[in-house]
Amino acid sequence: MTTPLTRPPRKDPLKRTVSPTQPPVIRSRAALGLTARAAEGRFALQTCAECGAVQYPPRDACSGCLSTDLPWRDIAPTGQLLAETTVQTSVKQYFRERTPWRVGSVQLDAGPVVICHLHGDVAANARVRLRLLLDRAGQGVILALPQERTDHMADDPELRSMSSDPHLRRVLITDARHPFAPDLAAALQTAGATLIFAGEPENWLPNPNRAALEAAGAEILPLDVTDTKSVERMAGEIGGKTDILINTARFMRPGGVLARGGTGFARDEMEVNYLGLMRLAQAFGPAMCGRTADGLNSAVAWVNILSVHARTNTPGFGCFNASQAAAFSLSQSLRAEFRSSGLRVMNVYTGPLEEDWYQPLPPPKVTGPALARSVVSGLRDGLEDVWCGDVAKDFEERFRKNPKVLEIELGQEMGE
Amino acid sequence: MTDTLAQFAVEIANGTIRVVDLTHTLDPDFPVIILPPEFGQCARFRMEEISAYDHRGPGWKWHNIHLSEHTGTHFDAPSHWISGREVPNGDVDEISVENFVGPVVAIDCSAEAAKDDDFELTPEIILAWEAQHGRVPADAWVLMRTDWSKRSGAEYLNMQSDGPHSPGPTPEAIRLLVEDRDIRGFGTETVGTDAGQGAHYTPPYPAHYILHGAGKFGLQCLSGLDQLPPTGAVLIATPLKIKGGTGSPLRVLALVPGGET
Numbered sequence: 001m002t003t004p005l006t007r008p009p010r011k012d013p014l015k016r017t018v019s020p021t022q023p024p025v026i027r028s029r030a031a032l033g034l035t036a037r038a039a040e041g042r043f044a045l046q047t048c049a050e051c052g053a054v055q056y057p058p059r060d061a062c063s064g065c066l067s068t069d070l071p072w073r074d075i076a077p078t079g080q081l082l083a084e085t086t087v088q089t090s091v092k093q094y095f096r097e098r099t100p101w102r103v104g105s106v107q108l109d110a111g112p113v114v115i116c117h118l119h120g121d122v123a124a125n126a127r128v129r130l131r132l133l134l135d136r137a138g139q140g141v142i143l144a145l146p147q148e149r150t151d152h153m154a155d156d157p158e159l160r161s162m163s164s165d166p167h168l169r170r171v172l173i174t175d176a177r178h179p180f181a182p183d184l185a186a187a188l189q190t191a192g193a194t195l196i197f198a199g200e201p202e203n204w205l206p207n208p209n210r211a212a213l214e215a216a217g218a219e220i221l222p223l224d225v226t227d228t229k230s231v232e233r234m235a236g237e238i239g240g241k242t243d244i245l246i247n248t249a250r251f252m253r254p255g256g257v258l259a260r261g262g263t264g265f266a267r268d269e270m271e272v273n274y275l276g277l278m279r280l281a282q283a284f285g286p287a288m289c290g291r292t293a294d295g296l297n298s299a300v301a302w303v304n305i306l307s308v309h310a311r312t313n314t315p316g317f318g319c320f321n322a323s324q325a326a327a328f329s330l331s332q333s334l335r336a337e338f339r340s341s342g343l344r345v346m347n348v349y350t351g352p353l354e355e356d357w358y359q360p361l362p363p364p365k366v367t368g369p370a371l372a373r374s375v376v377s378g379l380r381d382g383l384e385d386v387w388c389g390d391v392a393k394d395f396e397e398r399f400r401k402n403p404k405v406l407e408i409e410l411g412q413e414m415g416e
Numbered sequence: 417m418t419d420t421l422a423q424f425a426v427e428i429a430n431g432t433i434r435v436v437d438l439t440h441t442l443d444p445d446f447p448v449i450i451l452p453p454e455f456g457q458c459a460r461f462r463m464e465e466i467s468a469y470d471h472r473g474p475g476w477k478w479h480n481i482h483l484s485e486h487t488g489t490h491f492d493a494p495s496h497w498i499s500g501r502e503v504p505n506g507d508v509d510e511i512s513v514e515n516f517v518g519p520v521v522a523i524d525c526s527a528e529a530a531k532d533d534d535f536e537l538t539p540e541i542i543l544a545w546e547a548q549h550g551r552v553p554a555d556a557w558v559l560m561r562t563d564w565s566k567r568s569g570a571e572y573l574n575m576q577s578d579g580p581h582s583p584g585p586t587p588e589a590i591r592l593l594v595e596d597r598d599i600r601g602f603g604t605e606t607v608g609t610d611a612g613q614g615a616h617y618t619p620p621y622p623a624h625y626i627l628h629g630a631g632k633f634g635l636q637c638l639s640g641l642d643q644l645p646p647t648g649a650v651l652i653a654t655p656l657k658i659k660g661g662t663g664s665p666l667r668v669l670a671l672v673p674g675g676e677t
Contacts, residue, residue: 202460204447204569206576227444228464253454264456 002120004152005160007168007194008296020292020341021094022137030058031140033072038132038140039384043077045110046070056112077130079106081144084118094136097293102158106130106144116142117158121150133162134382136292136342138335154380163382164301164344167192169243174280176200176220178248179355182212183368187376189217194297197238199223201230201249225249225276228283235283240291245284246303246375249276252357256318269323277304277327281334289341301344301379304331305371308349308392311399314410316361335384346378351391364390431674436643438651438668439489440565446637447573448487449607450580459484485663491655492609492624492634496662499619499629506631508661513654515633518600520557520651520670521549522644525583529562533574534613535583539592549646552597557651560585561641564605573607584611587622594630602627603635635668644670 027035030046037044046055048062049069061068084104090096102118106128114130122128128144135141143159154165171188173181176198185196198213201224213220221238224230225247251272253265260266281302288299309321310328328347335345352358354365366389374388387393398406427433440446448458462482467473485508486492493508494500505511523545529535537560542552552558562583564572574581584606585593593599602609602623609623619625627634635653650671655664 202445202447204445204572205450206570222445224444226460227462230444262456268457 002152002156005155018293023094023135025137034140038134041381041383043132044072044074047073054111075110079108116144119145120156121146138339164379170195171244172197172242174199174247175249180368183372185216185218187372191376226271231279231283239287243299244301252320256315266319273323274326292342303346305348308395348386349392350388434674436670438638440639442488488665489637490665492663494628494631497624497628499625503631508655509657516654522559524561526563529583533581537585537589554598555600559603565639580612582606582612590626601633609634
């Protein structure tokens with residue numbers, strides 16, 4: 001059984017913070033396919049289009065028939081543990097710091113034998129459930145878990161090293177005025193976050209979320225992402241104990257280019273949605289990157305909540321979506337800039353939310369609890385990309401089929 | 417005349433005339449007027465470093481600033497309001513500069529405003545003030561002292577579910593000042609020249625509507641009007657020369673009799 005984690009003692013200020021190290025980074029281009037699937041929490045392997053053989057490790061030609069047509073397919077994440085060992089030391093600094101480290105070989109029900117990390121609760125010769133996860137180098141690796149849930153299984157050191165679990169971590173929700181901030185705080189509290197900070201811009205205006213946030217244990221602090229000094233001030237105060245940052249800051253108004261008349265709202269959208277993200281990253285990013293190996297409550301994830309229309313625009317919210325596209329693009333840069341530290345960028349894409357600015361749109365819309373569930377489960381699974389709700393999932397499916405067709409279809413839906 | 421100016425300089429230097437500041441600091445956290453969210457909004461004051469003796473510019477520090485014409489302590493020109501759109505020379509860059517220096521009277525409503533967030537300045541109050549201090553002189557600034565500038569944070573706008581609540585003049589009071597007294601302009605310590613609930617008068621926002629329609633000026637977000645005597649001070653309020661500007665942030669100063677301090 002996994003030993004449950006308990007809240008770590010306060011940090012010894014005389015000890016140097018452990019510098020982040022990384023598991024091996026280099027992968028072949030084919031093997032990056034594993035990383036891409038891990039980023040969205042799928043268990044997929046190459047499957048030969050000609051002979052049907054499932055491939056492992058990823059390769060450029062089929063191990064059976066030499067065909068080069070090897071599409072990635074979701075396969076059953078189940079198998080049988082064949083052999084295991086526990087590494088006691090390693091020439092790799094990352095593992096050396098984390099031994100003992102359990103690894104094993106698993107015969108997949110789909111065919112191949114894989115070498116994988118092994119959860120502590122997997123019994124010898126047991127049936128296992130496999131997950132494709134991102135390690136702290138941001139690369140896809142396979143972890144074998146017990147078939148059934150075990151107590152405190154998320155606290156297993158190997159699983160926790162790959163997840164961004166909010167349990168025992170300290171979270172900053174950057175905008176306490178986001179309509180779903182209270183739901184996020186409540187879900188994080190339930191997930192075991194030890195401290196929840198909520199940034200409140202413009203405390204000279206009433207904030208209807210205040211009572212609900214405080215009920216969820218959130219501490220409300222002044223933070224305005226449009227004000228560099230405010231962001232720097234807050235990073236100075238809590239940047240050293242922010243383990244997960246969830247950027248909920250958002251400015252939106254409806255309308256495409258011609259409906260707007262002027263660039264005033266578009267400027268506000270860019271100030272909050274794009275430059276706000278940049279200000280937060282410049283102020284909080286370095287401290288978080290320096291704390292990714294800082295014990296149990298290490299810095300672990302940066303979460304952006306984006307409209308799925310960051311990927312393909314639609315004129316109903318055309319100008320807002322353009323700012324989302326800018327933020328999405330910036331998130332890719334950030335992800336690459338953070339990667340060497342092990343700090344993970346998770347983007348949560350949503351369709352319309354159940355709140356005032358999307359009020360005229362028909363359902364289905366994303367509710368606060370649904371968004372909070374997606375954020376928490378995405379963190380627990382250590383994902384990079386999460387699509388929350390039916391609209392976002394449908395959008396992504398259409399985007400992957402044919403982005404141009406999607407663009408044309410969305411352009412015809414003026415209302416969205 | 418040369419003697420007058422020389423004497424003026426001497427009296428400022430020796431404290432016979434004191435220069436007082438009626439301006440709030442331009443601060444990102446200072447409230448601005450809030451309109452329904454579908455309308456365009458007043459920009460908050462923002463400041464970004466260009467460089468600070470660093471790799472972006474090793475020997476110097478400077479900032480870019482971003483704000484509205486109507487952010488912080490600011491001046492309203494006639495062209496700010498639809499009633500003043502046809503007023504000649506109604507933009508800040510067109511206003512004759514003599515208007516920027518002139519006599520000022522202060523009507524102290526601070527005791528009443530402390531008791532009533534929606535306190536109204538009425539003609540009766542103005543007439544009572546005149547009975548004590550004499551008729552409001554033509555072409556003078558009239559400032560409504562409420563000590564509202566001592567409030568900060570949420571207390572300042574005092575925003576409730578039915579809108580902001582702060583003191584201001586009734587339409588009749590503004591008509592009296594504009595039409596009968598022919599003042600130069602009207603100023604307040606609140607976020608606008610109108611009361612927080614000014615939208616519910618006829619006409620809505622009477623101070624804006626009537627002042628600017630008559631080519632008069634406004635000053636708002638003034639600070640420290642308790643430093644002014646009821647009469648006898650001179651106001652210096654010089655908006656930036658913004659081409660086509662409808663208003664401007666500015667430093668508002670008053671020259672007041674010194675003496676005992």
